[in-house]
Amino acid sequence: MSERKKLDRRDFMRGAAAVAFTGATWAAVGEKTETKYWQLDPAKCTQCGRCTTHCVLTPSAVKCLNQFDICGYCDLCFGYLQPGSRNLDTGAENQLCPTAAIERKYIEAPYYEYKIHEDKCIGCAKCVKACLVFGNGSFYLQIRQDICINCNECSIAKSCPSDCFSEVPESNPYMFLTGDTHLAHPPA
């Protein structure tokens, strides 16, 4: 009988411990329960090129995008053309992008639209750097959230020399260079 009672008390203690432990964990973290996603701040990016090689995915989940509303639509696009290239045309030897991921489309003289094919982009930031040197800086890197596997510790974040990675909320998973993102989402 006494043996039986002792076990009951132990069970009670165990149950209490389980509830207390779960409750304590929950209370400690309870109010901050949104899932976060990694993103990089283009304003801090120094185009070091580590995004290409340090992501656990190959090719990297970091892609370049062209924010069209701040693009200058330059004829002589430094992000598109190799410096010192003989002809300013779409020849492969004239393109700066190592994977020819940028498509140049004529609109009207002297404007061109530059569209990035993100499936080809490796996130090397060569075009980003070049666009900043002469252009508006409309080319910049972002983590493509549908490709990113959201590692618990982002490999690029820990090796980023300019500390531009942070975790952002699900409701706002991109960091645009300007606050004006009316072109960021297709109309409903």
Added chain:
Amino acid sequence: MRYVSALIALVAATAVQGARAIELKFAPPDFETEYAMPYLFTPAPAGSNTWWESLILFAALSLTTYMVFKARSRRGLFAISVFSLLFFGFYRKGCICPVGSTQNVMAAVFLPDVGVSWVVVSFFVMPLLFSLFFGRVFCASVCPLGAIQELVAIAPIRINPALERVLGLGKYMYLGLATLGVATGAGFLICRWDPFVGLYRMGHSYNMLIAGALMLLVGVFIARPYCRFLCPYGVLLGWMSRFSKFHLEIPPSPCVECRLCEDSCPYNAIDMPTPRHLVEDPAVGKKRTRLLVFLAPVFILLGAVGGYLFHEPLSHIHPTVSLSERIAKEDRGIIKGEVYLESDTFRKESKTAATLHAEALAVTEKFKTGSALFGAFLALIISIKLIELSVVKKRTIFEPHKETCFSCGRCYPYCPVEEGA
């Protein structure tokens, strides 16, 4: 005309953007054709850590519990291991796993502005609760890190129990170090040094891939090296399991001491009947134990002092401290001529070296307390282990050690005692 419109656009752009205004060297043109600017492609996150993953974890834990207690089937546990390897490992790319979730929970506790999603909390809590009631069923076949090691442990040898105990201290050290890393903001060390996650994602730094391959190679002969000697989450699971209500039992009915299971466990997790030479005069044992208990505070104090003395090298796991040291060395001309991206980037930024050194100093300050606590924790663990060794319990049957047993069921096929026999 073009320039006027450009100017207007420029002014408009600056007005709209407010705080994060950027200077446009070329304003977007006014197109004379019907051209409309394309929309940016910004897809939503590919929902990681969703609720059904917690459900699958719960289901896997429940099924393992069934296999350990009701079916008593090593084969069943093996099958779940294969599933866990495929699902938690390769499909979910090993992330987030309960082992790593420890850090997320610690970060939410220690750091004021860091949160954690409830899925991650459930990943952390569920295996521990199961452990509190049923022993380490999570380790048996649910953990993706354990599963891959369990599958490669083909020809396990038993290692000396004394060596096992000494190496086993590694996991306490790892837990302490990981806590230190989270609390000081140095990062998630458990994830950074995860040997198998690179394999699951098919990509990682080569060093970690090689470390993982080596560990698997060692794991063929020394079963589950990560779990036994390194796993920080295993420490917590072990503590919970020690007080578990139910635990795997080798014979389902009274042990007949046939000694057949003696060599079946590659983890030194089967406690044998107390050997005759260890049975001693209780007075001697009591005296020794009392001495150890009295010495423990001294030991812990020494540990704290030792940890404090090591705060300087330990603080180098924090990137700010290592960068600050690098910059200082470069400035003093100790290092020159090498290209080092971190310091190059630092020098292009507007931050001065003095600010960086001040920041590093603040971090090092945190490490002083942290390292002392780390040292004290290790000394506490060692004291407890010593006291445990000093108390010789009289045991007459073979039984699994509740803290170190992974509930893998390797001993089941060896036991000739059947239910109700």
